[in-house]
Ligand code: SF4
């Protein structure tokens with residue numbers, strides 16, 4: 001080892017520092033600025049609606065059955081044409097996810113026959129007690145563009161009685 005080696009290393013280090021001074025900073029000014037997430041990112045769940053505002057969830061509990069962490073609780077209620085929440089006979093009168101238990105595996109999303117529960121891109125999950133970690137249906141349900149689209153809705157008699165699960169475009173999918 002030459003006596004000049006430490007000096008060479010020192011100059012190399014200072015060179016790196018100097019080079020970085022002219023690079024664009026990578027600091028993200030969160031929460032004002034949010035980094036976009038990856039396409040397959042699994043964040044906070046969202047309960048989806050159809051375009052007319054009806055809820056996609058039919059209260060079948062398949063998501064709860066598929067959940068390895070036992071984080072989902074679903075209770076079903078009966079739809080009527082006077083008070084309709086979703087197509088078909090039943091809707092979720094209670095839908096809760098315990099975010100402390102959730103491991104964001106996405107099994108609930110895979111199990112859902114109506115694509116009602118979706119893991120979205122929201123990663124802002126914070127709570128200070130166990131009770132606030134339970135996300136209720138009101139918190140999870142997608143917002144609507146206008147008040148007429150809110151559920152329950154009064155619908156045309158018989159129009160939504162039968163088909164609760166949308167027909168598959170391609171049964172091979
Ligand atoms: S993402 Fe996984 S752990 Fe979380 S609620 Fe869905 S199935 Fe359960």
Ligand code: SF4
Nearest residue numbers: 057058060061063112
């Ligand atoms: S989210 Fe999907 S799987 Fe879960 S209860 Fe609703 S329709 Fe069934």
